[in-house]
Amino acid sequence: MSNNPSPGASAPKPIRKPGSQIIVDTLIEQGVDTMFGYLGGVVLPIFDKIYDSPINFVIPRHEQGGCHMADAYARATGKPGVIIATSGPGATNLITGLATAMMDSVPLIALTGQVRTDLIGNDAFQEADITGITRPITKHNVILKDTKDVAQTLREAFHIATTGRPGPVLIDIPVDVAMGEAEVTPPEKIKLPGYKIRHRGHSRQVTTAANAINNSLRPVLYVGGGVIASGAFDELRMLAEKAHIPVTTTLLGLGAWDQTKEGSLDMLGMHGAAYANYAVQDADLLIAVGARFEDRVTGKLKTFATNATTIHIDIDPSSISKNVRVDIPVVGDAKQTLSELARQVEYRERKEWFDKIAEWKEKFPLFYDRNADTIKPQYVIEELYNQTKDSEATIVTGVGQHQMWAAQFYKYSRPRQLITSGGLGTMGFGLPAAIGAQVARPGKLVIDIDGDSSFNMTLQELATAVQYELPVKVVLLNNGYMGMVRQWQELFYNKRYSCSYLTNPNFAKLAQAFGAAGITVEDKSAVPGAIEQMLKETKPCVVDFRVEPEENVWPMVPAGKSLHEMDGLDIFESMA
Secondary structure, three states: OOOOOOOOOOOOOOOEEEHHHHHHHHHHHOOOOEEEEOOOHHHHHHHHHHOOOOOEEEOOOOHHHHHHHHHHHHHHHOOOEEEEEOOOHHHHOOHHHHHHHHHOOOOEEEEEEEOOHHHOOOOOOOOOOHHHHHHHHOOEEEEOOOHHHHHHHHHHHHHHHHOOOOOEEEEEEEHHHHHOEEEOOOOOOOOOOOOOOOOOOOHHHHHHHHHHHHHOOOEEEEEOHHHHHOOOHHHHHHHHHHHOOOEEEOOOOOOOOOOOOOOEEEEOOOOOOHHHHHHHHHOOEEEEEOOOOOHHHHEOHHHOOOOOEEEEEEOOHHHOOOOOOOOEEEEOOHHHHHHHHHHHOOOOOOHHHHHHHHHHHHHOOOOOOOOOOOOOHHHHHHHHHHHHOOOOOEEEEOOOHHHHHHHHHOOOOOOOOEEOOOOOOOOOOHHHHHHHHHHHOOOOOEEEEEEHHHHHHHHHHHHHHHHOOOOOEEEEEEOOEOHHHHHHHHHHOOOOOOOOEOOOOOHHHHHHHHOOEEEEEOOHHHHHHHHHHHHHOOOOEEEEEEOOOOOOOOOEOOOOOEOOOOEOHHHHHHHO
16 A cells, blocks of 8 residues: 555645754754753743753853853863853853863854844844854854754854864854744755865875884874874874883873873973973974974974974864974874874884983972972872872863963873863863863762962852752862962062962852852861862862962973973972
C-alpha cells in the first residue's frame, strides 16, 4: 500500500516557530547544555523559551562576570561557552570578557539583545552599536535582520568560534527578530567563502622541520596555548620524548607538558624561569608550537634567540612571522603536525645540552626567602601545591603578582589545569572564572589564587557561587597593594607608590556576609592548617592570607631588555 498522498491532497504545512524558540532549539542542537547571562527587556522572549528548556542557566551578578564564567567554562571543557546579555549597557558590559577571550583564543558565543530593527540608529532606549563596538575584539560578529536567518547564523557562529584559531563570535538579535516567526528548516552545510582552515601542514615543510630537529644539537620546544586548544598534548609528548627535546611553555601553555617530568624547562619570559630563558637564548633550534612570540615572552626582539633556526607551527597564518622572522613556517593544526613530526624525527642523546640545562637549573632555581618570619606568597602556593598535587585540582587566577607566583610555584601536569587571563591581563578574572570552571567540573576541586586588588573587582560574584552551591576556594594573597604596579614603582619610579595602595575590607567577614566561609591567616605557622581547613569546606570559601606587603616577583626581564638580562638573580645568589 502506497504511503504517498492521494492526488489532490495538500502537503503538510511547514512548522513555524518564533525566533526565540529557534534560538533555543539551535543552541541545543549545537550541544549547549549550560549558559550564562543576565536578562533584560529585549531578551525576555529568549529567556521565556529558556524557561522550558533543559539548559542549565547561571545568572551572574554582572555581565562581565558572566562572560568570564562562560570563557572559563570553555577553557575547562574545550566546548564553546555561551553568554547572553540585554541591549545597551548589558551588551557593553561584555566588552572586557570578549577581549579577554579574543586575546587568548577562547571559543565563545555571545548573544546580545537589540532594539527593534525599525528603531536602530534612532538613539532608542538602551540602544548601542554593539557589532561596531566589538568588531576589533571578536573573531566575527553579525546583527540579525530576519527571523528566517536565525538558525543558520547560529550554526555558522559555532563553526567560526570553534574552528581554526578559536575565538569569540557575537550575534546581535533585535527584539522583533526574536519575536517574529519563521519556518523551521533542517541544518544546511556551512558555506563561508573566504573562510578556509588549513588543518594539515605542508608535507615538504614538515619534513624540513623534522630534518632540522634531527640535525640540531641544542633544540628547545616552545609551547603555547594552541597545543591545549588543539588537544595536541599526547602528540607533544611523543615528539619531545622521541627526539629528546626539552620543553618550555608560555603562561597559557602551562599544563601542555607535565612539569614534573624530566625535560621540563617550566615557563619562559619576563617572569619565567632563568634556565628556560637561558636555554632559549642559547638554543640552535627553536620549535614554536601554538604560540605567538608576544612581548612578555621574547623581551627585546632584536636579541631574541639569535643563535637559533626557528620553526613555527600554527593554524593561524597571520601569526607566523608577525613578531619574529621564522625560518621554517608550518601552517596547520598542532595535533596533526606534531603527529607527523613525531613520525619523522629521530632520537638523539644531546648529553651536553641536557647537562648544560641541569647546570642552569642548579645555579638559578626559582627562589624566595624560605626562612622569613612573615608569610611569603610563594610559600602559600607551595603549601597549596603540596596538599593538592595528587588531586584533580583546577587552578584559576586573577592577574598580577599572584598570577606569576601561581605560574612559578604550582606545577601543572595536565592540560586545562590552569585557567588564567594571558594576553589581555584582565584583573577580576579569577573569581568568576573559577565559578565557570566549577560549573564545568561539578564535584571537582577548583581553586582561585587571587590578589586583593584583582579580587576586589569582581568579588560580588561570591553571591553567585553561594546561590548555585558552587564550592570554589579562594586563596587570597593579600598584600594591600596593586602588587605588580607597586613592584614597577619600586624598581623604576624610586618607590613613589602613587595610587597603588588600597584600603581593603575584612575579606573573611565579607565572605561570611555573602553566605560563604571566610578565614583570615596572619601567622606563617597557621598556613598549612588554613589550607587543610579550606579544602575540607563544602561551600565557597575565602582564605585571606596577609602576605609580605613588598615581596617582588623574581626573576624579571625589564621592559626593553633581552631575555637573558634578568633582574633578581643577584638577590638569589646573596641568599644562597
